[in-house]
């Protein structure tokens with residue numbers, strides 16, 4: 001993509017919390033931004049009230065943000081599409097835009113997760129669905145939608161193999177309250193953003209059981225070791241995992257109750273069944289699907305991810321969370337670091 005290409009207007013697909021917050025951030029910078037959600041009633045509400053009362057109540061849309069109804073027309077005339085739907089709707093969104101997308105229109109997404117069932121990285125899914133002509137990018141990092149919408153200081157990362165696209169996309173968001181970094185390591189950014197959701201469930205379970213700060217710190221640190229193992233096996237840069245989309249997002253979601261993944265874990269740890277905990281949270285919890293898919297990728301790569309494995313056992317096999325903690329503690333003694341072999 002050339003440095004002069006124009007990304008404006010951006011069409012944001014998915015009027016949930018994160019799509020809306022990202023649309024507001026771009027529009028606040030004066031970039032024309034179109035927001036589309038699939039629900040007609042929701043569209044009418046946003047159109048009339050100039051806010052997204054369902055997900056981000058009380059925060060007015062900037063003037064440069066328009067809510068659009070005719071998605072087909074919008075896809076044909078936008079300069080860039082940003083997808084912000086849950087991972088289970090990602091493929092469906094690509095299929096919807098594909099027939100209408102102009103040949104080289106850049107596509108980015110803020111979805112965190114893997115493709116359902118196959119565990120494919122969304123970058124690979126998007127590349128094979130859309131072909132080679134579209135610049136692609138992933139947005140990820142420690143960023144709760146409500147804080148971005150409220151204009152609180154935030155930093156996140158844009159990853160693309162196309163450096164010009166990464167720079168221009170980052171530029172749409174960059175502001176005195178939003179620092180946006182770029183990277184070429186799309187693999188590392190996606191792995192960090194996916195696995196941290198599973199680990200946030202584990203941290204929530206531990207806190208819900210009443211275990212202390214030591215246990216939480218151990219889960220974060222050993223969870224990071226699991227992310228590193230998977231990332232290394234798939235060919236990501238280790239450095240990425242020490243950045244915003246790795247350790248940054250892991251800390252955020254494991255420690256703050258705004259995280260829906262952590263909320264699910266807390267509810268399970270406090271004694272709700274998994275089904276009741278899902279109902280209780282009542283929001284998008286990406287770590288549920290991700291747990292299964294991450295485990296699939298770990299088995300394919302023949303690496304150990306014991307915390308993710310225990311989360312899967314609790315979520316899908318009816319394990320008692322206390323038994324899972326015991327299983328983790330009773331693993332054979334291990335070295336954290338062994339001396340280099342000369």
Ligand SMILES: NC(=O)C1=CN([C@@H]2O[C@H](COP(=O)(O)OP(=O)(O)OC[C@H]3O[C@@H](n4cnc5c(N)ncnc54)[C@H](O)[C@@H]3O)[C@@H](O)[C@H]2O)C=CC1
Pocket residue numbers: 013014015016017018019037038039055084085086087089092093110111112113143144145146283284286
């Ligand atoms: N909320 C947050 O703070 C952040 C969320 N994310 C990620 O962004 C993605 C979206 O999350 P949220 O916006 O928070 O979820 P949300 O639950 O607030 O909203 C999801 C939206 O997607 C819509 N949707 C579902 N299927 C759709 C389809 N097939 N076509 C069009 N729209 C569809 C829903 O109607 C809903 O409006 C997730 O992968 C999440 O992990 C990433 C960073 C921050």
Ligand SMILES: O=C(CO)COP(=O)(O)O
Pocket residue numbers: 112141142143144145197200249252253258259260261262284285286
């Ligand atoms: O990814 C997020 C913040 O970076 C949002 O986390 P939750 O999906 O757990 O709420």
